[in-house]
Amino acid sequence: MNAVRPRRSVLYMPGSNPRALDKARTLPADGLILDMEDAVAPEAKAEARVLIRQKLGEGGYGRREIFIRINGLGTVWGADDLAAAVAAGPDAILVPKVSSPDDLDRVSAAMDRLGARPAMRIWAMIETPLAILSIREIAAFATRPGSRLEGFVLGLNDLAKETGAQFTGDRLPMVPWIQIALTAARAYGLAILDGVYNDIHDDEGYAAECRQGREFGLDGKTLIHPRQIDVANRAFVPSVEEIEWAKRVVEVFALPDYAGKSAVKIEGRMVERLHADMAERTLALAAAIREVEAAA
Incomplete structure (x- = not known):
């Protein structure tokens, strides 16, 4: 059996916000996603690259698993993001809008050229209709020799936007996406994290969604605010x-x-x-x- 690592709570942190990156050192989250993508305005992306590398170089994040989410390699920021992220030395690179194994192949090859250490992993955001349609092939990338793929992060906001699906209390429109991604992940030995809960003031709804995520069999939840950490930590734990x-x-x-x-x-x-x-x-x-x- 592979080593088990808790991933109950994985918090997105804007990579251009030095106060947030400092505060992250004190939070009880199992993991941190230092974001260069959606949480960072185009004019602040260069600053985020420098700041993330600086903060990780200073250390102090302890046992927390560190992900860096880059912009896609097909964007004007992607190549510079990946170079900076590899140099910063996180546990994993989180790749947005993965729609085929080719997306992962390009990132993996670029990481090799940049001299990424072998232990640095890749995680894929599952957030496009094409990702759902290609989910088996994406997950099977983990079986390639030297593959760095370790897990999936569900991006349900983007999937809802692309399909027109609505968020309901039971997430019924999203259940097929969650189950198919989960099944593919488990078939190929990957971890998988639930998407975020958007209303940080709806404690009851958020707690229910955490319970549902655990019932589905997901490993944990991605978060958008520190106040969501404790509930996720309590939900994604064996009774x-x-x-x-x-x-x-x-x-x-x-x-x-x-x-x-x-x-x-x-x-x-x-x-x-x-x-x-x-x-x-x-x-x-x-x-x-x-x-x-x-x-x-």
């Missing part, structure tokens, strides 16, 4: 009951009598080996979250 059941499943499958068994009966329920694998991941995630919170 006490889930942890206790996972412990029981792992314990039973570890017994000598059940070595090699594909299914066993536990407390009246038939449990397969795949459920034992899921239980191990649940326990690993719970342990990783405890470690993060202990270090806070």
Whole structure:
């Protein structure tokens, strides 16, 4: 099993705002997206490149996973953004408006030319109709030799804009997009984060959407305001009951009598080996979250 990293809350931060980038060092988010794209005006993009590199060079972000969202390579800013982002040394480059694996191939090749360290990953924004139609091929990019692709970020605002879909309390118009992206991600071993919740003052609606995201099976939620962090951190965590059941499943499958068994009966329920694998991941995630919170 690959190492499990909590990604309950991943907060967008405007790359041109020095106060926001400083404040980010104190926030309990699992990850930060330092944005060079939508959150930065065209006249401030050059400043954002310099500022992000400066702030990451100063350090102080601790255990937080650092993403830098660049403008697409097809824009006038993309190439300079990517060069600056690679030089800043984040955990990952977040690529907007990915519509085909070719988009990822261009970014990956450019990162190699720029000397990006092998551990620097790529994440893809899934936010165009073509991305949904090509989602399997995009996810399969992860199987290419040397691929840096690690995960997806859902961009539901852009998908709604492009399709005319409306935001409803249950997100019913968006369910097919979420499920197909999630299925493709899991088929190829990728992480996937939910899109943002736009109304930062609607606490009840936001909490419900976090619960829904976890029920879908998403790894966490992207956020637009620090006040959203705590709710996401509480939502995307295994419950006490889930942890206790996972412990029981792992314990039973570890017994000598059940070595090699594909299914066993536990407390009246038939449990397969795949459920034992899921239980191990649940326990690993719970342990990783405890470690993060202990270090806070």
